[in-house]
Amino acid sequence: MTKDSSTQHLVVIGAGASGYFCAVNAARLCPGLSVTILEKTGKTLSKVKVSGGGRCNVTHRALPIAAFTGNYPRGARLLKRTLHQFQASDTWNWFESRGVQLKTEADGRVFPCSNNSQSITDALEAEARKYGVHVQLHQTVMALKAPENSPQAGTGQPGRWEIQLMGQSDPLQADYICVAVGGLIKRDAYQFIANLGHEILPPVPSLFTFNLGRHSITGLMGVSVENAAVRIVGSKLKQTGPLLITHWGFSGPAVLKLSAWGAEWLAEKTYQFSILINWLGEQWPENKLREQWAEIRDQNAAHAMGDKNPFGLPKRLWSYLLKTAGIIESLYWSKLPAGPQNKLIQTLVADVYNINGKTTFKEEFVTCGGVDLAAVDPMHMQSRVHPGLYFTGEVLNVDGITGGFNFQHAWASGFAAASHIAQNYQQTTENQ
Ligand SMILES: Cc1cc2nc3c(=O)[nH]c(=O)nc-3n(C[C@H](O)[C@H](O)[C@H](O)COP(=O)(O)OP(=O)(O)OC[C@H]3O[C@@H](n4cnc5c(N)ncnc54)[C@H](O)[C@@H]3O)c2cc1C
Structure with missing residues (x-):
């Protein structure tokens, strides 16, 4: 995130479920990549903490992918791709292998056996510490400037993104950006994304x-x-x-x-x-x-x-x-x-x-609308407009019904973006 040109930087915008998951997986998959999460509030993983009445309905019972995607009014096509990389059974294994025991209730919802969302946030935070993810709170991203010499310009050395933060005159720099700002009820809050050439579908509540x-x-x-x-x-x-x-x-x-x-x-x-x-x-x-x-x-x-x-x-x-x-x-x-x-x-x-x-419903609404999927590669969550720019979670025009489907999308899209960033990182570091 500094001007050090030898280290590559990933900046994740938003410390919610999908941004956090992208950050910890990218940091684990790419030792040497510097990973920073910028969060506008003073807290990380706030929705995870309050979700499921404080119990966190972390995913849904594993189903064949075609049946699982039937629970998403918007985004089923994208989910078909991301779930092939990270489905409900992978969520289960990811958390269990980090010491979180899970259970499936009769209606298919999956919760930590502790019945406490803290088990989930503790596991994610331990992973962030283990792989050196930097978390910066009270940092609101106001604008993004795409690199002038993108990797597709054939320079071999990609240019860097500039990130303008509220109240700071000097922009931060990054090689990869993951926008994980969640569902934003006010359309204006998406303006910094729209300015990059991405269409925003009007946000309205669901559930x-x-x-x-x-x-x-x-x-x-x-x-x-x-x-x-x-x-x-x-x-x-x-x-x-x-x-x-x-x-x-x-x-x-x-x-x-x-x-x-x-x-x-x-x-x-x-x-x-x-x-x-x-x-x-x-x-x-x-x-x-x-x-x-x-x-x-x-x-x-x-x-x-x-x-x-x-x-x-x-x-x-x-x-x-x-x-x-x-x-x-x-x-x-x-x-x-x-x-x-x-x-x-x-x-x-x-x-x-x-x-x-x-x-x-119990304050557990999700947002329908957001970043139009037509300009996002459903396999990697990368923007079709700007290489190096990724979108994960609810900021996309994807939402599921209740039952753990929204978190599953957050984990799957975060993982898909992290895997692609890792591939790009390895390619560019091999070429250097
Ligand atoms: C009360 C509640 C309970 C829920 N319970 C469940 C459940 O049990 N199971 C389930 O599957 N789903 C549940 N959901 C839905 C689920 O929480 C969301 O779909 C999921 O959290 C989306 O993750 P995300 O990372 O995309 O966004 P979020 O979790 O919303 O995180 C986005 C983050 O980005 C930050 N941010 C926004 N703009 C900026 C900016 N400009 N600069 C920097 N940071 C920014 C926000 O402050 C926030 O921390 C619940 C939702 C709510 C509201």
Whole structure:
């Protein structure tokens, strides 16, 4: 990072998961490369520390790559390349071989056995110390200037990047830059990247819950359905899975997945839209329920409707749905008139709610948008505009659903960039 021309320097911008991982792996793979992380705040790895409710959901259960990438609304194509170099099993081995015992929970999320994110940050920090990574806090990068004589200019000796820091007149210099500044909600914060000729796709939040405003169903807060199907009216967006009623609206995996897959569309609609809930799940489409209704009614004929809920829905929800359909709980199944029966079928499989705004899920939002992938080599994370410039983690237009997929992208992209920097470093040092 100094003007010493015999040593090559990598500067990583951002001490989050992906920048840190790139730095420690590059330093390990290239003894002799000087590696510095510049971090604008006073802390490193802050999101890792608070992630997963302080437990750090470090990755997801290993799956075939095609199945794993199905969990990324944006960036699946890039992930296909990076995961071939560093997938969930590699994350597992990387941390376990550095003394962090991991465990997989029933839903596939991987955590340290300590249930404490400190185990993860300790391992990364020990690695940084072991390989001499310099970390400089309170350093905000304001601008980057590309080398005038890039390696492609055929000089044999690449030029150096200049890094302008806030409050400092003299720029720093580096041979390789890794931009790992995370998801930035304000578009202006990406300006120093846009100035290099990289397109920035508008950043919008992903992973949020749906607000209803004042609605009687919020009285059922805490009630959840194991396998509902939720569809956004006027779009092709549809997800299934657990659905949770909260005091402000709806949450749970079905809603979080919808918010991720629909992040851009929902932002365009300023989070005003309608959803259709099938409380019985996809296995009960309306036509099947109508076909089997007579049989269901006959089987339960001798019971009051409030007492006999043939679909296994939570009792409070069943009572609520009966009320919505205008059915009193003491009515016998055998006496159910055609009008309320029709309304109940509709309510069970196509219950409409108007959504009015969003709420961040446990603060664990990620950013959809950022550096356009078209100008980034998906194998090495290197810019197609400027050799020697790399992008890793959430600054890219890549995001996953909850479950450890976002950290897996951070590790995989950080590792892919580090490996390519190591290759370039070895080539240039051999040529000298
Ligand atoms: C509360 C919370 C919990 C989460 N929990 C999980 C989880 O359990 N599992 C999971 O997979 N994902 C989780 N995520 C998502 C995950 O944390 C992120 O996807 C991941 O941290 C992205 O890593 P990153 O290195 O790209 O960016 P970040 O971790 O955001 O790091 C970027 C760093 O760059 C610094 N920076 C920004 N601009 C500059 C600049 N100009 N100069 C210098 N430094 C700069 C920032 O201060 C920051 O430290 C969670 C997210 C949040 C917010």
